[in-house]
Amino acid sequence: MHELSIAQNIIQIVNSSVEQDKLALVDKINLKIGLLSNVLKESLLFSYKSITENTALENSSLNIEILPIKIECNNCSESSTTNDFIFNCPICKSNSISVVGGDELIISSIQLKTKAAEK
Numbered sequence: 001m002h003e004l005s006i007a008q009n010i011i012q013i014v015n016s017s018v019e020q021d022k023l024a025l026v027d028k029i030n031l032k033i034g035l036l037s038n039v040l041k042e043s044l045l046f047s048y049k050s051i052t053e054n055t056a057l058e059n060s061s062l063n064i065e066i067l068p069i070k071i072e073c074n075n076c077s078e079s080s081t082t083n084d085f086i087f088n089c090p091i092c093k094s095n096s097i098s099v100v101g102g103d104e105l106i107i108s109s110i111q112l113k114t115k116a117a118e119k
Helices: 003-017 020-025 041-052
Strands: 026-034 061-067 069-073 079-082 097-101 105-112
Touching (some): 003 020, 003 026, 003 105
16 A cells, blocks of 8 residues: 555655644645556545644645546647546547656645634
8 A cells, every 4th residue: 555655755745845833734735646646545545644643734634636647649649638548549549649647646735724714
């Protein structure tokens, strides 16, 4: 289960990006995860919740956006996205394509709680 090590890496990045006295203010960590990254969303959420228990990040959460697979046709040069694992061009139907995205794992932002939300 590599989701546990991914969760640990997310925490390391958050710890290095947010001032230590403000870690308890972290509300949401927004992630963009490509469909080809082979990350199981529910396992990542479970791992994150488990390892942040009794830490400054205990009340924070992960917000995960799954990104589609991006392909580019080598025949007609059309770019498109798909959530299928059958790769062919939707325009010319060629199966001569290049995968150009969909394996990302990006922390897109870290949201802190506002003063009003703390009360």
